[in-house]
Amino acid sequence: MSFHRFALRAAMLALALTLAACVSSTKVDRGTYVADTSHHAQSADSRIRFLVMHYTEIDEAGSLKVLTTEAVSSHYLVPENPPVENGKPVVWQLVPESQRAWHAGASEWQGTTELNAASIGIENVNLGPRDTPQGRAWQPWPPAQVDAIIRLAKDIVVRYGILPTRVVGHSDIAPQRKIDPGPLFPWKQLYDAGVGAWPDDATVKADLAGRAPDGPADVRGLQLKLARYGYDVATDGVLDERTRRVIAAFQMHFRPRDYSGTPDAQTDAIAQALLDKYMPAQPGDTDLTR
Numbered sequence: 001m002s003f004h005r006f007a008l009r010a011a012m013l014a015l016a017l018t019l020a021a022c023v024s025s026t027k028v029d030r031g032t033y034v035a036d037t038s039h040h041a042q043s044a045d046s047r048i049r050f051l052v053m054h055y056t057e058i059d060e061a062g063s064l065k066v067l068t069t070e071a072v073s074s075h076y077l078v079p080e081n082p083p084v085e086n087g088k089p090v091v092w093q094l095v096p097e098s099q100r101a102w103h104a105g106a107s108e109w110q111g112t113t114e115l116n117a118a119s120i121g122i123e124n125v126n127l128g129p130r131d132t133p134q135g136r137a138w139q140p141w142p143p144a145q146v147d148a149i150i151r152l153a154k155d156i157v158v159r160y161g162i163l164p165t166r167v168v169g170h171s172d173i174a175p176q177r178k179i180d181p182g183p184l185f186p187w188k189q190l191y192d193a194g195v196g197a198w199p200d201d202a203t204v205k206a207d208l209a210g211r212a213p214d215g216p217a218d219v220r221g222l223q224l225k226l227a228r229y230g231y232d233v234a235t236d237g238v239l240d241e242r243t244r245r246v247i248a249a250f251q252m253h254f255r256p257r258d259y260s261g262t263p264d265a266q267t268d269a270i271a272q273a274l275l276d277k278y279m280p281a282q283p284g285d286t287d288l289t290r
Contacts (some may be wrong), residue, residue, distance in 0.1 A: 167196035
């Protein structure tokens with residue numbers, strides 16, 4: 001056999017093997033059966049639709065122990081002072097993103113319940129509130145930790161296309177039992193970096209419509225706004241303790257200087273500004289929030 005004929009046959013064999021590999025690459029041998037993956041359904045989306053922020057209330061060593069040995073977990077744990085490698089902060093990944101972590105508990109946001117199944121949870125090492133003779137004090141968030149949180153959160157929301165209104169705190173999705181990540185959590189800094197939602201000041205001012213910021217707001221009107229935005233709240237116009245907790249959670253997120261749970265005009269205007277920005281009424285809609 002001449003060299004040229006041998007080379008031609010070798011090339012044809014290599015091509016055949018390549019084509020066979022391309023065909024067989026759509027089939028996966030799973031031991032007891034073969035799965036053919038050559039057809040893809042269009043009606044599918046990501047499991048991950050929400051990003052939930054927490055604080056740990058204990059130090060890093062204790063947090064790692066609890067989150068890896070007890071019946072609670074999160075996908076990530078951000079240290080108070082993250083170590084740096086090659087100029088980048090190092091965070092702990094405790095659960096693969098493809099798996100469910102047990103961080104949200106009984107929860108609801110925008111009509112979705114049991115958010116463990118549809119979210120990524122980030123625990124952040126922070127001691128939370130401490131009662132002092134001068135009143136309740138909250139542990140601040142160090143700049144290096146905030147930087148790490150922003151880097152991690154931005155990567156997650158970009159990869160999964162998580163909507164701004166679906167970046168939430170534990171207190172947002174479970175306001176009757178949780179207050180983390182607390183009023184000092186840097187929500188505005190996250191927003192400025194492209195993560196999460198925040199109202200526009202000009203819209204808040206316009207929605208105040210001349211009302212005094214600390215003046216009263218219609219309870220049912222505010223309940224309707226908060227329910228439309230995503231909170232699990234009654235819309236009966238009754239200012240009971242459950243409604244106060246929801247209002248306080250909203251204020252802690254978007255108006256942290258005062259999170260008493262009082263339904264004031266500024267809180268009402270902030271809620272409306274968020275709806276104006278992220279959930280504008282469509283033609284033909286009956287907007288019950290105004």
